[in-house]
Amino acid sequence: MWKVLHQIAVCYWLQVKVTSTSWFDGVLAVFYPLMFATATLLVYRVRGDADGMQFAGLGAVVMGMWTCQGVVAASALARERWSGTLELLVAAPTGMPRILVPTTLAFSTVGLYCVVVTFLWERWVFDLPLHITSWPLFVLGVVVAALTLSLFGYFLAVTCVRYRTAWAIGAAMEMPGWLLCGFVVPLALLPTWLHPLSWVIPTTWAMEAVRDAANGSSPWGHLGLALLVGAGYAVIGGYLGRQLVDSARRHATLALT
Amino acid sequence: MTSVRIFFKGGLTSYRAMFGWLHPGVAIPVFLIEPVAQILLFAFIGRSAGVADDRFYVIGNALQFASIPCLFAMAFTIDGEREAHTLSVVLVSPARRLPLFLGRALPVIANGWVVTLVGLVAGMLLLRVTIPGSAWLPMLLVVLVSSASCTGLGLATGAVALRVRDSAVLANVVYCGLLIFSGVNVALDQVPGWMADVGRWLPLTHAIEAARRLADGQGAGSIGGLLVRELGLGAAYTVLGLLMLRWLETSSRRWATLDRV
Numbered sequence A: 001m002w003k004v005l006h007q008i009a010v011c012y013w014l015q016v017k018v019t020s021t022s023w024f025d026g027v028l029a030v031f032y033p034l035m036f037a038t039a040t041l042l043v044y045r046v047r048g049d050a051d052g053m054q055f056a057g058l059g060a061v062v063m064g065m066w067t068c069q070g071v072v073a074a075s076a077l078a079r080e081r082w083s084g085t086l087e088l089l090v091a092a093p094t095g096m097p098r099i100l101v102p103t104t105l106a107f108s109t110v111g112l113y114c115v116v117v118t119f120l121w122e123r124w125v126f127d128l129p130l131h132i133t134s135w136p137l138f139v140l141g142v143v144v145a146a147l148t149l150s151l152f153g154y155f156l157a158v159t160c161v162r163y164r165t166a167w168a169i170g171a172a173m174e175m176p177g178w179l180l181c182g183f184v185v186p187l188a189l190l191p192t193w194l195h196p197l198s199w200v201i202p203t204t205w206a207m208e209a210v211r212d213a214a215n216g217s218s219p220w221g222h223l224g225l226a227l228l229v230g231a232g233y234a235v236i237g238g239y240l241g242r243q244l245v246d247s248a249r250r251h252a253t254l255a256l257t
Numbered sequence B: 001m002t003s004v005r006i007f008f009k010g011g012l013t014s015y016r017a018m019f020g021w022l023h024p025g026v027a028i029p030v031f032l033i034e035p036v037a038q039i040l041l042f043a044f045i046g047r048s049a050g051v052a053d054d055r056f057y058v059i060g061n062a063l064q065f066a067s068i069p070c071l072f073a074m075a076f077t078i079d080g081e082r083e084a085h086t087l088s089v090v091l092v093s094p095a096r097r098l099p100l101f102l103g104r105a106l107p108v109i110a111n112g113w114v115v116t117l118v119g120l121v122a123g124m125l126l127l128r129v130t131i132p133g134s135a136w137l138p139m140l141l142v143v144l145v146s147s148a149s150c151t152g153l154g155l156a157t158g159a160v161a162l163r164v165r166d167s168a169v170l171a172n173v174v175y176c177g178l179l180i181f182s183g184v185n186v187a188l189d190q191v192p193g194w195m196a197d198v199g200r201w202l203p204l205t206h207a208i209e210a211a212r213r214l215a216d217g218q219g220a221g222s223i224g225g226l227l228v229r230e231l232g233l234g235a236a237y238t239v240l241g242l243l244m245l246r247w248l249e250t251s252s253r254r255w256a257t258l259d260r261v
Helices: A002-020 A023-047 A050-074 A076-083 A086-091 A096-125 A135-159 A166-180 A192-199 A202-215 A220-250 B002-018 B024-049 B054-064 B067-083 B087-092 B097-127 B133-160 B167-181 B193-199 B205-215 B220-255
Strands: none
Touching: A002 A023, A002 A096, A023 A050, A023 A096, A023 B024, A023 B167, A050 A076, A050 A096, A050 A135, A050 A166, A050 A202, A050 B024, A076 A086, A076 A096, A076 A135, A076 A166, A086 A096, A086 A220, A096 A135, A096 A220, A135 A202, A135 A220, A166 A192, A166 B024, A202 A220, B002 B067, B002 B097, B024 B054, B024 B067, B024 B097, B054 B097, B054 B133, B054 B205, B067 B087, B067 B097, B067 B133, B067 B167, B097 B133, B097 B220, B133 B167, B133 B205, B133 B220, B167 B193, B205 B220
């Protein structure tokens, strides 16, 4: 047990260092959503509606977590391939979930940094103090968003293992994700046929929990749903990961050369 | 004659060789899904905030998305040479620099033009936005001018890629700057004065305003001044890019930093 925890901790810390010092996966993953949050707040600010600013401000704070996870996780294994370490990871006696989940947890950690930066940016640049009724529950909501996103990121990473340009899939998911999770647009405004897509993303529920914590409602129901959906992705990711990696090894297509 | 050949043939060859996004696996997500997603995102934000109609966001974001190929392709066609270890070969060649680098810009302008039109048409169809039929011909010209001026900025960005290691990050930063300052999602008279002042010195700002005027039913005569300013800015950025290329090339030779990856 101690060995497993040690391996997970080492893997997590190594990936935190790798990601946070990367200009593309670390710095840009924070800067890019911050600029989109700025554009969004500029739109909401035109009307000067305080409720609208509170809604957009809360969503913008969490929005960056999606970028830090979704975009980066999709190409996590592709980057290992570019570095020539994918075969080593697959051949290692340690299972893929024990390598990939700490990796995606590291991406979520950069996402948490993005939350703090956006929060301060809104306060200092937009003079927008967000009204949070329960800070402990707000922080819990953000942590659950990070945790469930990392499980979603794990699912994404294993599904894209055979896709040579996985980064493009991740990049294309960025803005649809911002829309579907209801960060800066109320889900009720989206067409009804899109709602089921929102429901199967754990961050949608985590975002609702964050809003609950901010306005004083009970977030426990939404937190439970977020954890449930996140666990679903962990199970599917675990199964798919084994199938896809086994298939890639059997057909000698891991390197995609 | 050699310069003409370098301009057209060399430019197209470099663009195809260095811009690795032409593969469907990248082109479809980046040039089709992403612009449509950005248009939908801001159209819904606009609806939620109750600020402007869908047409405002379709035009602003479709035109701004031209900057993806214009900035990234120009940066990659220069930075890609370094990645491929061919930059020194290119720069020691006796070819004149003007056709060598401007030739690379021509396919990029065409790329930006197509991406903008795809975004415009897709946004119109998905959000049921209409643009008067009479506005389409001048609109095509406006899109062409905006792509050209943005490619000028791309050339300047690409020049910096001679010195900066990660050109993709640099292009993303410039892209974000255009998103915030060019009046893409908020009209310039609704942002702080200093932001509007910055926006007037950036490509796309005047083209977006011209496109919106056309979509509002104003005639082609109303956009002449805006187009001239957009073209002027594009030319200025192109000259700046060429000067920077010259300076960075010379200093890279002096300090032996040309092939530093």
